[in-house]
Amino acid sequence: MEMTLGLKWSDVTPKPQWMNRRQLMAGAGALMAAPVGAQSGMAQTGLAKSPYSTDAAPNTLSEITTYNNFYEFGLDKGDPARNARLLTTDPWAVEISGLVDRPGSYDLADILQGAPLEERIYRFRCVEAWSMVIPWVGFELAHLLNKAGVQPGAKYVAFETLVRPEEMPGQQTRSLDWPYREGLRLDEAMHPLTILATGLYGEPMPNQNGAPIRLVVPWKYGFKSIKSIVSIRLTDTQPQTTWNMQNAREYGFYSNVNPEVSHPRWSQASERRVGAGIFAGREDTLMFNGYGDQVASLYAGMDLSKDF
Amino acid sequence: MLASAIDRVNGLARRLPTGVVWAAAFIPFVWLVWAAATNRLGADPVKAIELQLGLWGLQLLIASLCITPLRKTGLNLLRFRRALGVMAFFYIAMHFLAWVVLDMGLRWEEILRNLYKRPYIILGMVGLLAMIPLAVTSTNAAIRRLGAARWRSLHRLAYVAAVAGALHFVILVKGWPLEPLLYAGAVAAVLLLRLRLPQRLRA
Numbered sequence: 001m002e003m004t005l006g007l008k009w010s011d012v013t014p015k016p017q018w019m020n021r022r023q024l025m026a027g028a029g030a031l032m033a034a035p036v037g038a039q040s041g042m043a044q045t046g047l048a049k050s051p052y053s054t055d056a057a058p059n060t061l062s063e064i065t066t067y068n069n070f071y072e073f074g075l076d077k078g079d080p081a082r083n084a085r086l087l088t089t090d091p092w093a094v095e096i097s098g099l100v101d102r103p104g105s106y107d108l109a110d111i112l113q114g115a116p117l118e119e120r121i122y123r124f125r126c127v128e129a130w131s132m133v134i135p136w137v138g139f140e141l142a143h144l145l146n147k148a149g150v151q152p153g154a155k156y157v158a159f160e161t162l163v164r165p166e167e168m169p170g171q172q173t174r175s176l177d178w179p180y181r182e183g184l185r186l187d188e189a190m191h192p193l194t195i196l197a198t199g200l201y202g203e204p205m206p207n208q209n210g211a212p213i214r215l216v217v218p219w220k221y222g223f224k225s226i227k228s229i230v231s232i233r234l235t236d237t238q239p240q241t242t243w244n245m246q247n248a249r250e251y252g253f254y255s256n257v258n259p260e261v262s263h264p265r266w267s268q269a270s271e272r273r274v275g276a277g278i279f280a281g282r283e284d285t286l287m288f289n290g291y292g293d294q295v296a297s298l299y300a301g302m303d304l305s306k307d308f
Numbered sequence: 309m310l311a312s313a314i315d316r317v318n319g320l321a322r323r324l325p326t327g328v329v330w331a332a333a334f335i336p337f338v339w340l341v342w343a344a345a346t347n348r349l350g351a352d353p354v355k356a357i358e359l360q361l362g363l364w365g366l367q368l369l370i371a372s373l374c375i376t377p378l379r380k381t382g383l384n385l386l387r388f389r390r391a392l393g394v395m396a397f398f399y400i401a402m403h404f405l406a407w408v409v410l411d412m413g414l415r416w417e418e419i420l421r422n423l424y425k426r427p428y429i430i431l432g433m434v435g436l437l438a439m440i441p442l443a444v445t446s447t448n449a450a451i452r453r454l455g456a457a458r459w460r461s462l463h464r465l466a467y468v469a470a471v472a473g474a475l476h477f478v479i480l481v482k483g484w485p486l487e488p489l490l491y492a493g494a495v496a497a498v499l500l501l502r503l504r505l506p507q508r509l510r511a
């Protein structure tokens with residue numbers, strides 16, 4: 001056991017530090033005056049706002065925390081909310097390895113130390129053609145990668161979720177080939193939209209949403225946004241990714257949201273917004289989930305029907 | 309022992325009005341409407357409605373296909389088969405309606421594209437279409453008009469509906485969860501039980 005004098009990361013990083021200090025100081029007065037939670041769907045204030053946030057109304061906390069695909073806790077969307085309380089998220093460390101200058105096991109407290117936490121309200125589009133709007137709390141993945149020092153030869157980033165079958169009942173079955181694996185091209189990983197999220201609605205990340213730290217890549221289908229990360233590895237070859245291993249014809253490495261490229265079994269042209277009401281119908285799915293202005297250039301010259 | 313139990317069940321079944329089975333099969337629908345209206349179906353009520361209607365339809369269809377194999381054990385529940393079959397059709401028709409109106413939001417162009425491009429939608433439609441002639445000929449008058457033999461062969465379409473319905477469920481999900489496979493197994497079982505065993509094994 002390294003460091004920590006019996007301290008846990010949550011002790012080292014009490015909630016106020018979670019929030020952006022600058023914003024806290026500047027906004028303390030305004031915060032007190034603000035009508036907190038005037039609407040149930042309103043994101044909490046107190047964190048730095050981001051120009052990358054959508055102004056669409058976020059889903060409720062209840063919707064975000066009871067409708068989850070997190071197969072480590074079961075296949076039903078209600079299973080994670082039921083089973084994820086078993087998960088121990090403290091202590092937590094992330095192994096950063098591969099083509100980095102400073103590899104090693106990073107305690108979550110070290111990772112959060114000086115991390116520029118912000119609120120990022122992102123659209124979230126599942127490959128199953130439903131969507132939400134989620135007020136994440138997080139910081140740019142680039143911040144952590146720079147901290148570890150990316151070496152020139154690195155081209156990809158590979159992520160892995162915790163494997164702990166005794167706390168993750170879904171891992172006692174072979175529903176997927178554990179550990180859950182995901183990956184990004186380095187330029188995708190370094191993009192300012194790509195964040196590591198440690199909370200939502202101004203609170204620490206609920207276990208069922210991928211506590212204590214997860215990836216969020218808002219222009220890709222939700223399964224790319226890997227949860228409960230314990231390993232980040234910089235590589236020069238394209239890493240294996242879980243759903244691609246499961247069914248390469250249906251799930252590509254890129255998995256960018258693309259209304260023109262159907263899933264082999266269903267259309268991706270439109271989506272249902274969770275929480276919109278029984279008779280709300282559908283809305284058109286946007287290219288790159290509406291983040292095309294920021295990310296389309298990453299894929300210039302690529303045939304996205306082949307590199308789907 | 310078993311034989312007397314079967315006799316007792318047969319006796320009870322003779323006295324039970326078929327209306328009870330019709331009503332019992334309709335109760336889940338009433339519950340679903342109430343649960344939807346009072347916001348008890350979770351974060352995604354549309355998916356919950358769609359899934360429940362489809363599941364109940366498939367369950368009733370499988371139940372209706374159990375009647376014949378059960379007769380081999382001496383259990384005679386034939387009087388209830390019409391209620392099970394017609395209510396299966398009702399739930400499948402509602403399942404389709406929920407898909408068109410609630411899930412697809414009446415986006416006709418997308419619906420039509422799905423109908424010829426998506427195998428699981430096509431299978432679902434095959435199942436629904438196979439059940440329409442069955443529902444239409446579910447009356448005593450229709451049986452008389454068609455004659456028992458023709459009616460029986462027409463109603464083998466129920467096998468088509470069950471197979472299509474089970475496959476529809478298996479291929480619409482991500483990965484290979486157990487539940488759809490169990491339904492597929494149940495459909496396979498009730499159909500296999502209908503196969504005539506070779507003469508020498510039957511004695």
